[in-house]
Amino acid sequence: MTSSILAIVGAGGHARVVADTALEAGWKDVAFFDDRYPEIRETGPWRVSGTVSDLYNRMSEYGGVIVAIGDNDVRLRHHLALAEQRAVMASVVHPRAWVSSRSKIGPGVTLCAGSVVNVGAVVGAACIVNTGATVDHDCELGEAVHVAPGAHLSGNVRVGPRSWIGVGATVRQGIRIGTGVMVGAGAVVVSDLPDGVVAIGCPARPRS
Incomplete structure (x- = not known):
């Protein structure tokens, strides 16, 4: 059964906008992954679940992944790396x-x-x-x-x-x-x- 939880790479302001958008669009829940973890454990009302490396080990738990980082170069780099690992890019x-x-x-x-x-x-x-x-x-x-x-x-x-x-x-x-x-x-x-x-x-x- 496909998970209805969206994994989000990034935990800044844009990531919170993406989370809010996802929930409005029908995703049941979101999970944040950011390489500043564990220094950053929360973003707005949500907790951060781990680093991006942690996500690679847990991708099967999520129905999709999206990179929510404002910097275009960094966003694309993460996107391509995740897609190469066959993540479902939502x-x-x-x-x-x-x-x-x-x-x-x-x-x-x-x-x-x-x-x-x-x-x-x-x-x-x-x-x-x-x-x-x-x-x-x-x-x-x-x-x-x-x-x-x-x-x-x-x-x-x-x-x-x-x-x-x-x-x-x-x-x-x-x-x-x-x-x-x-x-x-x-x-x-x-x-x-x-x-x-x-x-x-x-x-x-x-x-x-």
């Missing part, structure tokens, strides 16, 4: 998210309350579409992208792996954003961005 979708049945959601994705993923969009593994963020038609998010609260991607936007779209940022339709890019809070992206830059302002420009 995606967590808040019941008040709107997700088109004609979109594609990869494993290990978190879609928070008020988020929208529209028709034809592809959300890669280990992505976060945070509170009130929107990913419009035919967008494509690479692995471990984070679209922060209140950020909006217009149609046909491509975002490379491990990029971060900051709080309240706006991306014009058809834009291409490279790998490992950080778009600042409130930025307005109206032209393509190459790999690895930090872009701020309105219009957003790479910071020198």
Whole structure:
């Protein structure tokens, strides 16, 4: 019988959001694993069960695993390592998210309350579409992208792996954003961005 308990890697603020989202979405319970254990034994109303290594020894106890760490590089590294060990990588979708049945959601994705993923969009593994963020038609998010609260991607936007779209940022339709890019809070992206830059302002420009 498959367990209805979700294992969560991480025990910070984002992990608590993922836990709350999971419980709202129908998971019976959650269990946290963080390498700061035993220094950290609790996160909000939940206790931390052990380190990530402890999880590897107990994966059969859980119906799924999700990595809930805000840092894109760290999240992806844990996600890939767990998937290699054949962990069941769960995606967590808040019941008040709107997700088109004609979109594609990869494993290990978190879609928070008020988020929208529209028709034809592809959300890669280990992505976060945070509170009130929107990913419009035919967008494509690479692995471990984070679209922060209140950020909006217009149609046909491509975002490379491990990029971060900051709080309240706006991306014009058809834009291409490279790998490992950080778009600042409130930025307005109206032209393509190459790999690895930090872009701020309105219009957003790479910071020198």
